[in-house]
Amino acid sequence: MDVVELGPAHTEALLRFFAGLPEGDLTFIEEEVTDPGVVRSWASGTGGGRRFVAVDGDEVAGYVAVRPLPGWSSHVGEVRLVVSPTRRGSGLGRQLARQALVTAVGDGLAKLVVEVVAEQGAALALFTDLGFTGEALLRDHVRDREGTLRDLMVLAHHVDDTWSGMATVGLDEALGQDLS
Numbered sequence: 200m201d202v203v204e205l206g207p208a209h210t211e212a213l214l215r216f217f218a219g220l221p222e223g224d225l226t227f228i229e230e231e232v233t234d235p236g237v238v239r240s241w242a243s244g245t246g247g248g249r250r251f252v253a254v255d256g257d258e259v260a261g262y263v264a265v266r267p268l269p270g271w272s273s274h275v276g277e278v279r280l281v282v283s284p285t286r287r288g289s290g291l292g293r294q295l296a297r298q299a300l301v302t303a304v305g306d307g308l309a310k311l312v313v314e315v316v317a318e319q320g321a322a323l324a325l326f327t328d329l330g331f332t333g334e335a336l337l338r339d340h341v342r343d344r345e346g347t348l349r350d351l352m353v354l355a356h357h358v359d360d361t362w363s364g365m366a367t368v369g370l371d372e373a374l375g376q377d378l379s
């Protein structure tokens with residue numbers, strides 16, 4: 200499936216994508232993705248960061264964002280990733296996460312972090328395989344839409360430390376350079 204940079208032409212499809220996510224999934228996403236104003240600002244490029252969508256015809260099947268943190272953490276990018284429930288388990292999440300990593304390295308970010316709600320086994324497996332490791336466990340940090348408290352894990356990928364590890368996951372090819 201094609202993964203392309205998010206643009207204004209994807210606005211309505213992205214709105215449909217987020218609106219179609221089940222309530223349970225929305226628990227795992229911090230932003231108000233069902234707010235059309237928020238989604239429109241991302242598609243028009245005014246929301247900051249880099250965003251990509253997996254497109255299948257007129258539909259969006261997955262979304263990933265890398266947003267530099269503000270101020271003294273501006274060298275750190277935060278990753279957000281979500282795949283349509285009907286498309287999961289076929290490698291799309293991995294493809295989008297790799298796109299995020301390639302973009303972050305290309306943009307000169309030194310570190311990536313991703314926040315994963317503790318029960319998200321697929322997300323943990325996916326990011327661990329890409330060289331992310333656990334840096335923090337925040338107990339009872341997330342209150343889901345039903346009011347239940349859940350633990351939040353912060354996984355991190357240090358670009359310099361994992362340079363050679365990245366070569367093993369094929370990012371040297373994606374970046375068009377030899378990282379060894």
Ligand SMILES: CC(C)(COP(=O)(O)OP(=O)(O)OC[C@H]1O[C@@H](n2cnc3c(N)ncnc32)[C@H](O)[C@@H]1OP(=O)(O)O)[C@@H](O)C(=O)NCCC(=O)NCCS
Pocket residue numbers: 224227278279280281282283286287288289290291292293294313314315316319320321322324325
């Ligand atoms: C996490 C998420 C993006 C994965 O998307 P996906 O397209 O299913 O991912 P992939 O098909 O690339 O699978 C990647 C790996 O996850 C693991 N995995 C996939 N489905 C799994 C499941 N149901 N249980 C446990 N592990 C699973 C596997 O290790 C898989 O690797 P494999 O292909 O070698 O078997 C998707 O589940 C999602 O959108 N979740 C809600 C949002 C979220 O939690 N985002 C992450 C934090 S920002």
